[in-house]
Amino acid sequence: MPRPHSLPAALDALDRAFASEEPFPVTGCLYCYGAQDLARLSGPLHRISQDLLSSVAGETPDHWDDFPRLYRRLVPRIVRPLVAGRLHIDEELIASRLVQAGWTTWDAPLAQALRDVWDTWWQTTLRTHRGPVPIRRTLAVVTVATGRLRPWLEVWTGIRTTAADARLADLIDDVLFEAEFTDLSMGFYDEYHATAELVDWLLTDVRDRVADARPDALYRIEAFRTGAPHAG
Template sequence: MSCSEQLMTALDALDRAFAPERPFPVGGCTFCYAEQDLDELAGPLHLISEDLIPAVAAEGPDHWDDFPRLYRRLVPRIVRPLVTGRLHVDEELIASRLVQAEWTAWDPLLAEALRDVWVAWWRSALDTRPGGPVSIRDTLSLVTVTTGSIRPWLDTWAATRTPAADAQLADLVDDVMFEGEITDLYMGFYEEYHATPELLGWLLTDVRDRVTDPRLDDPYVRAHLGPGQS
């Protein structure tokens, strides 16, 4: 089974895991949402309009009476278009919203199904050359912020020695090296995760032989390595 097929399988499993989440009365900001929108959100999941999903996916917790429950119920409608580049909402904002919804504290079956999607999505991203619907940087940012750790994703990347993974690596380096952003790089819409210490150290050690960008040798960049990494 290809990585893209594994991703589709994980998304289908996500749908099944979240299927028992039942509709419930949705209360929210009536300045931003009409009563018919709230009624729609309280109805069958598959009948919620394509236009309403992105708006709610991006909206902050203070707009809803029960934000965690609403976001949990909408996960299948948010995550599938997200990973296929059709949601049209900043990926880092979705990561921050999932953290605010405390997704890791949901029922273990739900959390595991979502975690399986992140793993499959990451593998699929590394199996695809740059230019896809979601950049490798945005994908890495989302899986890092939602799980609270960048290291597992970097370890998978280091172990994936393929032309596609190397092309994605070059794309990430070119992105984060622009104007020296790597020296103070945060991930998440609210900059929840300071990525520089781990990411820079990884670039200069684990995968240095796969990166040809000479900017990584700049003394200013190397000065931002953490203790014991130089």
């Protein structure tokens, strides 16, 4: 099956792939969720309110008797507002929850449909000057979800457009704030340590673009890597 060429197409394909996930009796914490909530979660997806969906999307796995199955079924309802910046939950928390749900072990059509969303979302982000989700958070989601940072940076290296460079400037402004790049972790639980890979990429693959984006950035990043003192 050919991969989708646009984010809307990827999201529609995600809906189709996960349509095979049938409703099932959801059981879990009756202290935090009432019987009516569990009944709604056990029924058709479109009948689950946005408030309930948001609560479940960020909830810890131990609240549910079958967390992986519940989260898998809710993926289309979670991911579409996530990439649109409308879920109103920390985006990195969703990536962490997907990892806890074991999304890469799901049936191949489901996992591939989600991979296609990550790929197209990232490409779309880099080709757009501004978007609903900040570049750092977008990068964190795809990195934590897949457990790899370098492939996403390599895609960025290959896209030499004004939009991609504007996004690079945004990222630099973000991670240079109070020298945060010296200990940069991604994921709600800081599970992915990104500093070494990111610094190497900034000083090699996109060095010229960094200099264009922030004249002082190279000096500050080089100073960090060599341990030299630098101005804050």
